[in-house]
Every structure is written in structure tokens, then in C-alpha cells.
Amino acid sequence: MLVTLEGLDGSGKTTVWEALHDVYPDAVFTREPTDDSWYGEAVNRAIGDDDADPLATLFLFTADHADHLSRVVRPALADGELVISDRYSDSRYAYQAASLRDSDVKRPMEYIMGIHAAFSRTPDKTIYLDVDPETAAARSGKTNKFEQAAYLADVRANYERLIEAEPERFVRVDATQPPEDVLDAVEAAFADILEEN
Ligand SMILES: Nc1ncnc2c1ncn2[C@@H]1O[C@H](COP(=O)(O)OP(=O)(O)OP(=O)(O)O)[C@@H](O)[C@H]1O
């Protein structure tokens, strides 16, 4: 089963993902962008480059996803493992659709989803850590071009579209709560998810 953690920069995904290691020691913990491949390295170069072309950046993230799927996610799922990913395809639909908003690409979210439809694997459940863009930008430290409140407002609107389209897949958690309350809520969500499956 594939469960993903999504949300704005600074929403607390990595804090939760690290805490879940103790709760589910047998799960396969993974992330996008990957941190153990040259595809992930290329993505990180694009994140750090303010002049990187948004369309080229989409394809770098998507290449990293393809490698992540074939090398980590699909083999683990084939072995019956619980896979918990800190970010996954919804990050592309939310972030790169925002980056391409004023580009020549018409309907960028639909375009990006279409590219993924040919080869990707939809998560079984997605926990969305919901936080306002100002809090997100402040927590993340505004260290790169994505961590800006105005951009994150567009990203958040895109996440809302995704949730509206597939309400049964998403579990929304209020990530403005203190970290221990966020973790309690995520653990409760996981308990429900695993009981259902
Ligand atoms: N619920 C919370 N309340 C207040 N601060 C928090 C909370 N959760 C995480 N933080 C703090 O916010 C910062 C960002 O947290 P974290 O790295 O977990 O977020 P993230 O969603 O993984 O961000 P990114 O997507 O940018 O990697 C850290 O300093 C963390 O300690």
C-alpha cells in the first residue's frame, strides 16, 4: 500500500515522516525529490537555480519520479510493503502547475497529470498537511524560489483542486496545530487507513 504525505513547504511533512519511522519500523520510507540518485541531484540543481526553465524543471522532477517508481516504489509494493513517501506526484500537479500558470502550456495541471497517467501509480491514500501560505513560507525560511507566500498560495489552490477531485483519497490534517497534535492526527489517520485495507 502506498501512502503519501503532501503539503506546502514548511507544513511539517518531514517532521511527521521522521516520527512515523518509530511507529511503522517495517515500512519503506522514501521521498521525492529522491536523495539517492543523480536524477534527484539534477532536480536539486533546478530548485536552487532561480533562472531554471519551469518546463525543463517539470521534466526533471518527472524523470526523478520515473526512476523512484521503478527502483523503489513498485518493487516494494510488489513485495507487499507499506510505502510511505514524503511528497510524490501530487507535488508536481500542485507546484509545477503553479510554475507553468503563465506559460504557453494550456491547462498545466491537466497536462502534467496526462504525462503521469501513462506510467505512474496513484497513491492509495494521501495525507495532506494543511497550512496557510504565510505560515508555510515563514516556517520553511524562504530559502528558495518555491518557498514564497504568493507562489505557495497558488500551490495551495492547486492542492484544493486535487482534493476536490478525489476527496476519498485525501485525509486533511490541520498542520497549524502544535507538532505533537499534528502527529496524533496523522497517526489516527494511518490507523484508519490500515484498518480499512
Ligand atoms: N506543527 C508545527 N508547528 C510549528 N512548527 C513546525 C510544525 N511542524 C514542523 N515545524 C517546523 O517547521 C519547519 C519545517 O518543518 P518540516 O521540514 O517538517 O516541513 P516540510 O513540510 O517537510 O518542509 P519542506 O517541504 O520545505 O521540506 C521545521 O523547523 C519544523 O521544526
Ligand SMILES: Cc1cn([C@H]2C[C@H](O)[C@@H](COP(=O)(O)O)O2)c(=O)[nH]c1=O
Ligand atoms: C517533489 C516535488 C517537490 N517540489 C518542490 C517542493 C519544495 O519546494 C522542493 C523540495 O521539496 P522538499 O520537500 O522541500 O525537499 O521542491 C516541486 O516543486 N515539485 C515536485 O514534484
